[in-house]
Amino acid sequence: MAVHDTIGDFLTTIRNASSARKESCTTQHSKMRVAIAAILKAEGYIHDFSEGQNEKGFKTLTLKLKFAGKAAAITGIQRHSTPGRRLYYGCNEIPRVLGGMGVAILTTSKGVMRARDAREAGVGGEFVCKVW
8 A cells, every 4th residue: 555645644653652652653764754753852742763774674763752641742743734735834924833832843945844943044835744
């Protein structure tokens, strides 16, 4: 079966592991997933992430999830722009997530970055996902 939305599958893996209270989750490796994981770590939504290989020699990405007691640090994670409906925003049009309490992740001409950084840099791009 062909996978058409790899980022959507990545976010679903994180969402499912978080709601099941798993300590970690492992997915396929890609540069985009590593960039999203780096933003999640910088914002405090996950403890850490590491790159490795599975038994067949393919690259993998393992995320160590963060919990505060029984509550997960990631309350919600949602794909915004999909392969069938790409959503692009200019630097002044980027929507805020929960009035600034969440994080929006964009792909820009300067790489994958948070919405806050994109506004400061004066660049817009594709609104990939939002995390709260």
